[in-house]
Amino acid sequence: MMEIEFRNVGKSFPDKQSGSVREAVANVSISIAKGEVVSLIGPSGCGKSTLLNMGSGLYSPTVGEVYVNGKQVKGPVREVAFMLQKDLLMQWRTIEDNVALGLEIAGTPRAQRKRVAGELLERCHLKGYEKHYPHQLSGGMRQRAALARTLAVDPQVMLLDEPFSALDAQTKMVLQQDLAQMLAEHKKTALFITHDLVEAIALSDRLFVMSERPGTIIEEIIVDLPLRDNPLERRKLPQIGPLQGRLMDLLKIGKEDKAALH
Numbered sequence: 727m728m729e730i731e732f733r734n735v736g737k738s739f740p741d742k743q744s745g746s747v748r749e750a751v752a753n754v755s756i757s758i759a760k761g762e763v764v765s766l767i768g769p770s771g772c773g774k775s776t777l778l779n780m781g782s783g784l785y786s787p788t789v790g791e792v793y794v795n796g797k798q799v800k801g802p803v804r805e806v807a808f809m810l811q812k813d814l815l816m817q818w819r820t821i822e823d824n825v826a827l828g829l830e831i832a833g834t835p836r837a838q839r840k841r842v843a844g845e846l847l848e849r850c851h852l853k854g855y856e857k858h859y860p861h862q863l864s865g866g867m868r869q870r871a872a873l874a875r876t877l878a879v880d881p882q883v884m885l886l887d888e889p890f891s892a893l894d895a896q897t898k899m900v901l902q903q904d905l906a907q908m909l910a911e912h913k914k915t916a917l918f919i920t921h922d923l924v925e926a927i928a929l930s931d932r933l934f935v936m937s938e939r940p941g942t943i944i945e946e947i948i949v950d951l952p953l954r955d956n957p958l959e960r961r962k963l964p965q966i967g968p969l970q971g972r973l974m975d976l977l978k979i980g981k982e983d984k985a986a987l988h
């Protein structure tokens with residue numbers, strides 16, 4: 727069974743200026759099996775975040791349906807966790823309490839919350855920072871804490887909306903490595919949005935390339951490369967360059983007047 731499925735999904739938003747509706751996403755069908763990591767790439771404004779929001783139940787599709795674990799998504803889904811570019815940590819809570827937030831909401835007893843948060847912080851290389859506050863950490867460390875918080879609720883499906891785009895290139899590579907290892911170790915299913923083509927190739931089993939708005943899928947690419955759990959090594963493979971070139975061509979980078987990616 728597919729873990730997450732978009733069936734002929736479309737989404738339109740009311741356009742305040744014209745008073746009509748504007749189509750953001752058109753006729754998208756994507757099926758992702760348990761344990762698969764899939765990336766969405768496409769020009770800015772093509773509807774990638776809108777798709778993720780429909781996956782989590784935050785937005786409802788105008789047409790079509792979304793399923794998680796065979797059940798139609800009709801509102802926020804417990805099995806799905808979101809991670810965004812902004813870490814959204816609460817400044818007044820310690821790192822440990824930020825990581826345990828979802829568990830607290832779920833009513834998990836304090837001792838268990840502390841244990842889970844401690845284990846995840848160690849796994850995310852933040853041991854010793856449990857009692858620190860977000861402002862005392864670097865951007866990369868805060869994003870690690872956000873990753874630990876996302877994993878704390880043990881979601882089946884992770885929706886990742888450019889989680890590393892605000893980080894410097896080297897920090898980003900190290901976090902990608904941690905994420906990839908955790909996804910592989912826990913067989914999590916993930917749908918990842920990125921503008922970084924090599925990041926998409928390094929982390930994914932499959933890629934979907936979207937057109938400009940209204941976003942549709944223009945190409946599905948199977949990343950037939952080893953080392954999905956080791957993106958630092960996968961990046962070094964000779965096949966990466968040609969694959970990146972193919973994506974650049976599909977996205978018409980440098981071929982048109984406008985910037986396809988930014």
Ligand SMILES: Nc1ncnc2c1ncn2[C@@H]1O[C@H](COP(=O)(O)OP(=O)(O)OP(=O)(O)O)[C@@H](O)[C@H]1O
Nearest residue numbers: 739740750768769770771772773774775776777939
């Ligand atoms: N809540 C909303 N109300 C109205 N329009 C919206 C809403 N959310 C998104 N849109 C519109 O839908 C289109 C797609 O936006 P979306 O954020 O999904 O694109 P994106 O591909 O994620 O962009 P980027 O790569 O720049 O993050 C845009 O034109 C955007 O203005």
